[in-house]
Amino acid sequence: MSQKVTRRQFLNYSLMGVGSFMAAGMILPMGRFALDPLFKESSASDMIATSVKVADITEEPVSVDFTFEQTDGWYVSEVTDFAWVYKEGDEIIALSPVCKHLGCTVSWASDASNPERFFCPCHNGLYEKNGENVPGTPPRGPLDMYEVGESDGFLTIGAIKENELV
């Protein structure tokens, strides 16, 4: 193990070492800066109150708006989304209106020949009332659903999750 390190090698290693150290000093902060979105924790979503009374919800899906404050970097704004809400027995179901094909907005019974289904006008996607996609139409999965709750008799809407009815 007594290999001689030549003067040339020693200088090479020293210069490469110092050079790498300086390069790392520049690149690491900038890299971390650029990658920051990957390390940001998504904040847990609260239950959002709506203006719909739980007692008024029927078996017919209706669109229910809910508004929340969204912080997008330095831009804070009020965003309004909606869900298709109906009662299944005693259970309240809130389905996301975002089509699982290409993200258009579906609506209840808007296609005359399918009065008991959700319909997406973009590519004629269809879903059953529980959100299950109808085979033979473009969507590749069931509609997502929201967590629901009740507060002082009013419906509250929480985090979006995968459909659990299908």
Place this chain on the structure above:
Amino acid sequence: MLNRIYDWIDDRIDITPIWRDVADHEVPEHVNPAYHFSAFVYCFGGLTFFITVIQILSGMFLTMYYVPDIINAWNSVYFLQQDVAAGVIVRGMHHWGASLVVVMMFLHTLRVFFTGAYKSPRELNWVVGVLLFAVMLGLAFTGYLLPWDMKALFATKVGLDIAESVPFIGEWIKTLLAGDATIIGAQTLTRFFAIHVFFLPAALFVLMAIHFILIRRQGIAGPL
């Protein structure tokens, strides 16, 4: 492994002469601080270039978060500095580097002046250097406005007043820079951003290329 990749490429397109031409050149004794420590004054040009590289890199990364808009500019700077990891470092590099690059460039100019390196046959490179100096000061001036805080605003007001004091065409220059005859606002900010991020860097790259090619063609000026 790396050696074999290099050899594979070199076998095919013969890249060795290209980088050897750039990297292998003799450093004369009179500019080598290992022989005469006072020769460190010859480092200022290289240091200017080194800091310029840092400015370009940190600036590229800053534009990932910055927006040149009077409503959002200050907030986006605040956000990237307070809420983005390493944001204070990256912005700090750009902020302090901006001052340092001007200082280094000035010291480089002094060295060239007092060693007489600008004399024949190197007058053209002195001219290119002076143009580089102007471009760099333009970058410093336009970049100063971008955080859109009170200091930036009033510094730019003063700068535009100076531009306005140019005989005959001063008002045109001021309006052209500010984007509006009376207001220093939305259009000023976007203009300064465009100048800072696209126009002046383009000029800077061209001039730097000429500056370096001329150094290699003419060699480093002899000792005093």
